[in-house]
Amino acid sequence: MASKVFTFFTFSCFVFLAPFASLSFADSKSNSTSPVSPGTICKSTPDPHFCKTVLPNQTANVYDYGRYTVRKSLSQSRKFLSMIDKYLKQSSTLTNSAIQALEDCRQLAELNMDFLLSSFQTVNNTSKTLSSAKAEDIQTLLSAILTNEQTCLDGLQVTASAWSVRKGLTLPLSNDTKLYSVSLALFTKGWVPKKKQNTTWKPIKRQLGFRNGRLPLEMSSKTQEIYESVSRRKLIQSQGVDEVVAVSDIVTVSQDGSGNFTTINDAISSSPNNSALTNGHFLIYVTAGVYEEYVYIAKNKRNLMMIGDGINQTIITGNRSFVDDNTTFNSATFAVVATGFVAVNITFRNTAGAIKHQAVAVRNGADLSTFYSCSFEAYQDTLYTHSLRQFYRECDIYGTVDFIFGNAAAIFQNCNIYPRLPMSGQYNVITAQGRSDPNQNTGTSIQNCSIRAADELASSNITFQTYLGRPWKNFSRTVYMETFLDGLINPAGWIAWSGDFALSTLYYAEYDNTGPGSNTTNRVSWPTYHVINNDTEAANFTVANFLLADDWLPPTGVPYNGGFT
Template sequence: MWLAPAFLLLLLLHMAAAAATPSPSVSTIAACKHSLYPKLCRAILAPLRLPSNPYEYGRFSVKQALKRARRTSKLLDHYLAGGGGWARRAGGGALEDCRQLNDLNLDYLEAVAAELGPGESVLTLAGVNRVRALMSALVTNQQTCFDGLEDSGIFPELCGAFSHETQFYGVSLELVSAALDRTVGNRFEPDSLPGQNDASSPAFGLPAMGRNLMHLENGEVVRTNQSVTVARDGTGNFSAIADAIAFAPNDTSTDDGYFAIHIGAGVYEENVVVGKKKTNLILIGAGKNRTVVTGNRSVADGWSTFGTATFAVYGQRFIATDITFENTAGPEKHQAVAVRNNADLSSFYRCSFLGYQDTLYVHSLRQFYRDCDVYGTVDFIFGNAASVFQNCTLYARKPLPNQTNAITAQGRTCPHEATGISIHNCTIRAAPDLEAALNSTKTFLGRPWKEYSRTVYMQSFIDHLIDPLGWMEWNETFALSTLYYGEFENSGPGANTGGRVWWPGYHLMNASDALNFTVYNFTMGDAWLSCTAIPYSGGLL
């Protein structure tokens, strides 16, 4: 990214001034005044006794959250050990989901504590974004755990405790956000950086066609340190994808390059998990509908929604290209996930996601999807990541009788979470089965799964399948004033905004609003996508 000398000077002066001037002390009452849970906020900070500054309050809350996560780990181990196999199976595996998510929370909190350091300092822009992403994922993970336990109905005594823990982590996110406001600024606020509102400034002057640093032919996408092959007929190094992933080295760094797994054509009936230690991993298929990873787990068959995924990924900087992922459970089995993505800085390029309800679970952290196809019915793109879809085609399918389609169900629970779904330069169409049933089925752009749900459609083609209202309620008036739904420069018969909802949280965005949801500004994608050879548009078209 090129920055003008004047901009660099302003940024350096801003950082130097912030570093040279300690934050003024404020009381805990003042620090917690605008919290969603002010009483809990004051209780978290009470051990400090003396007034401190926002940075120290943020750091202290992370230390307290880390203690809480460690206690939760022991509690979950106790339940899983004490109940034997029953506890592990109960509620579709919700308790095991909680343990996995809490393990991630421990990692995230330790990383945030290290990033914030032993004393007040000015973080880099990358550091600010990383901390925001990790703290947002912390809240998301705990909310997922709580939702799973509540849905199972098996452990009511844990639900109360974990509901309180979700609030606890939300307060920590608030306090850390206040601490970060002292650094290089909040990337979601229009005035946070010089020139951020100006689409012609160097920060947003990226070419409209995106960047294609290398071609994705012949499998050579990025620099790799090693590669293996997977083939159903036994001619590769492995015949199962999971075996190749298990073979991949742990904790590969960006300096080492990517570990590449080339997957031949064929149908792979596997439920695959890319663990958190499998970093810098790239899966290269033979093409959409030629390399197919398939499974059929569903909530109707006793799994938690989290556990239904045919393909789940945690490892940072994961890439998949030219692969179809599907869940064949069908609409009658309700929630059935094809891909669940928990991986930071992850990308899917020229992939296809096939399912019905809950096809693609964009669970957490920062994600990018380019030239992909997503098929589904109810809430078929859902979750609480900071996710951007570019040049993708979203196909609504025919649901069960009396069901209504919602393309998105975004799960943001706190206004400080740096999350949302950004659909940019995409195409929204009816799949052939729905095209024949448009008179009996309504389809909407999205609905608010959680209170601060955030989704935008920008510069996309929206076909006639979308209801004139555009958006649908989750439950009567729930979240209608706290959500953020936006549309900007869309086209097509379904893009007419004249009959749209009149909710307080619905916005007809201008260019300044829309810039906040671009690859560059929403996920800081220019810093990591430029290393992947995946084409992208950093700004608006």
């Protein structure tokens, strides 16, 4: 969809007027309870023609239409899951890569059912604009549903041996995606507030529980003291810090057998299911060592906190890759989808190498998740910020091609980003953001970070180009602000994906960056690229506004700046 000179653009549940912004459809809240025809309401959706084929031929208001489409979406998600199961029953006739793509789709379809059920319960109970926090919750879920559909489709499309499966599932996937887009658009129009409730940000650093990237009481050297002093339902306390992090229980993973478990996966299995945050985090302390495990934290393992002995001390490593017959989604060494996950002081690696192309170190599809003082190391597709809301603080990220990619609402704050030495003929791209719908509240914000060449790139005798990002999907959205950009950044800054794909619909921006690579004089001339010159626009991508993080980050104990640094 072509951008227009003046359109409304949605950021974290509020709207402001911005030139050349991607089209959003939450532009009118007037007369929301007045009945209108399907043709009229469908003008508020990205695909009015498809929308009219979905809605019943009768007048209703936006809330009635919205409830109808969310309910229909829930029904369709169940049908699609049944279709996947039908194909999986024929697994003896399928290749391993086809089975893996289907299993990815199944996992994502189950999440979609959960998200749609939660969304329907909300829209079914009210016919008025929601609070900013509640609207953000549901808009996040409906955004993730579209991401999950796209991930399933991507996996099937690149699996050549799954052509028969792809043929049977592509049309249902396409139609369901359009239906989910209608649901998101109507929810945005009816339930999302036109303006966010006023919040006053204060430029203070929250310092709750952890200090200077280390554990309270130096857990790595005083483990027994902590275990003896912290019992069930009590608190971990940090010297000199008044506020605390609540924990429900602590278990230790140690390869020498001195802890409760010798593997991380066994420790995760021991944790309670669907634990409420009011009970505190279930804390897994992983002592120093190299853990050759593929770790998966399922949706029912909510509010886990995993803490290691430090970057390059506690290391979780694997080597799955696309070349070795894995989907990108399933190549991750470490994957998490459980809400409220927190990781501290851990290195995550995928050692497949550049030659194996897509090889993910971490795939994060966990809502309200946080990584603090962690390192992510791979080459292509290092960190898959797949979906939902995520925060990264004081982390190191290494990679080559698209090495921060996905469609979460993700903020990187005070992180070090290190482009590595790519293969011959390649160039480095830091981000490949995957927003595919104008009403998704997703995007990547990189704030007060440092981008410098990794040692292997800095010492190379060959010059490789490095770009800030390229558009993986149509409405790709990425912002760099208050970040140091070293001289390795190509003067154009950004690069196209293929031809003019997404160049009229993406949103890329830079604000108040420094360093030799921050000069915007010779940046790309796309109308959808912006040099932000005012605090008001840039503030939409801060932690407090883009993630509404004041509502959920404090209990993690991770420091953050809600506004500008």
